[in-house]
Amino acid sequence: MTRLALIAVQLEIDADVTSTPERYRAHLETSVERAVDAAGPSDARVVVVPELAGHLALLALAPPAAHRAKTLSAALGAAAVRRPFDVLRGVATTRLLDPRHAVLAALAPDGERFWRGVFGPLARKHGLYLVAGSHLRLGPSGDLTNASFLFAPDGRLLSTTDKVNLVPGIEDRAPRALGLARGEADRLPIVDASFGRLCTLICYDGFREPHTSEERFVPLGPRLAARGGVSVVANPAANPWPWHGRWIHAEPDHADEPATREEQWQREGLPASLAEMPFARWGVTAHLVGHVLDLRFDGQSEILERDARGVRRIARAEHPDRGGHVTATVTC
Numbered sequence: 001m002t003r004l005a006l007i008a009v010q011l012e013i014d015a016d017v018t019s020t021p022e023r024y025r026a027h028l029e030t031s032v033e034r035a036v037d038a039a040g041p042s043d044a045r046v047v048v049v050p051e052l053a054g055h056l057a058l059l060a061l062a063p064p065a066a067h068r069a070k071t072l073s074a075a076l077g078a079a080a081v082r083r084p085f086d087v088l089r090g091v092a093t094t095r096l097l098d099p100r101h102a103v104l105a106a107l108a109p110d111g112e113r114f115w116r117g118v119f120g121p122l123a124r125k126h127g128l129y130l131v132a133g134s135h136l137r138l139g140p141s142g143d144l145t146n147a148s149f150l151f152a153p154d155g156r157l158l159s160t161t162d163k164v165n166l167v168p169g170i171e172d173r174a175p176r177a178l179g180l181a182r183g184e185a186d187r188l189p190i191v192d193a194s195f196g197r198l199c200t201l202i203c204y205d206g207f208r209e210p211h212t213s214e215e216r217f218v219p220l221g222p223r224l225a226a227r228g229g230v231s232v233v234a235n236p237a238a239n240p241w242p243w244h245g246r247w248i249h250a251e252p253d254h255a256d257e258p259a260t261r262e263e264q265w266q267r268e269g270l271p272a273s274l275a276e277m278p279f280a281r282w283g284v285t286a287h288l289v290g291h292v293l294d295l296r297f298d299g300q301s302e303i304l305e306r307d308a309r310g311v312r313r314i315a316r317a318e319h320p321d322r323g324g325h326v327t328a329t330v331t332c
Helices: 021-039 056-060 064-069 072-081 084-094 099-126 219-225 261-268 270-276
Strands: 003-013 044-047 131-132 135-138 144-151 157-162 189-195 197-202 231-239 280-292 295-297 304-309 310-316 324-332
Touching: 003 021, 003 270, 003 304, 021 044, 021 056, 021 099, 021 157, 044 099, 044 231, 056 072, 056 280, 064 072, 064 189, 072 099, 084 189, 084 295, 099 131, 099 144, 099 310, 131 304, 144 197, 157 197, 231 270, 270 280, 270 304, 270 310, 304 324, 310 324
Parallel strands: 003 044, 003 280, 044 131, 197 231, 231 280
Antiparallel strands: 003 324, 131 144, 135 144, 144 157, 189 197, 280 295, 280 304, 304 310
16 A cells, blocks of 8 residues: 655745746745645655746746836746847747747747756655646747646656646637647546556646637546546646636526636536546645736645545645645555
8 A cells, every 4th residue: 555645735926936036946946845844754745736837937037127017928028028039939930920929939948947947856856746837838849838747756757748728818829818739638648656647637627618618628537537547637727717706607697607716616627527537536736826917816726536425625725815735645
């Protein structure tokens, strides 16, 4: 029998921790180390960091002038002004003429190098499986994706997962969105770990149904079940809507519609996916919280267990707007 510690880092961000790469690195390291200490001894550990935390590395790496901007887009634009040749290369590489996309393509490789440099050593230092949230990845084909690294206890990069289901109007190629490319649903990485099988579903990929009826959406729980399922599904998340506020797609005259984002998450997100399809024994959701520039995030990290009786929550963050961690030790 293996004692497995499941750990969700509820990472809190603000203008101070993202003001320099040194401060952001220290904040990330400290947040992970505190969570690991709180979990206590075990035979194996899985740590999950929130989605989009790697995107903010681009802000941390930006020059001081960029931090005086009002929005993240303006800050990254100011950072890219000093790198015109990289921006031109970004246009040529991605084949999209959108200036915002060219800026992201120019800056993404630096953000990925920073991200690898933080989390590979952290995984090795603490001897754990580390799901490093998500970051912007510029692929060999020129596509930009929302990607998540999984590091082994010896610090090796085990897999890279590209997000499949993009949030409409935010991540897809709608006007003013990020223009990201989608991952391939049938090529979702599954890793054989010391305790069993492990995979990553980035935020919306953990949902059982789409937010709207018009968007392209692929339920991934059935795809994983068809491949034999996993022991642990990591669910790095970043929710940009008020957790206790009215869900934007709820219909006021429909009593069966979820009223708040929190309720909608429970009805349609990972808890509902696991209830509908037994594709994992445990689920670990780690939320990004706090605000910086024009970005604000809320959410309650949680750890779920599915058995013959159904899905139950075995640990949850107390607050949706404060940093911290959630841990649970299970036997497998």
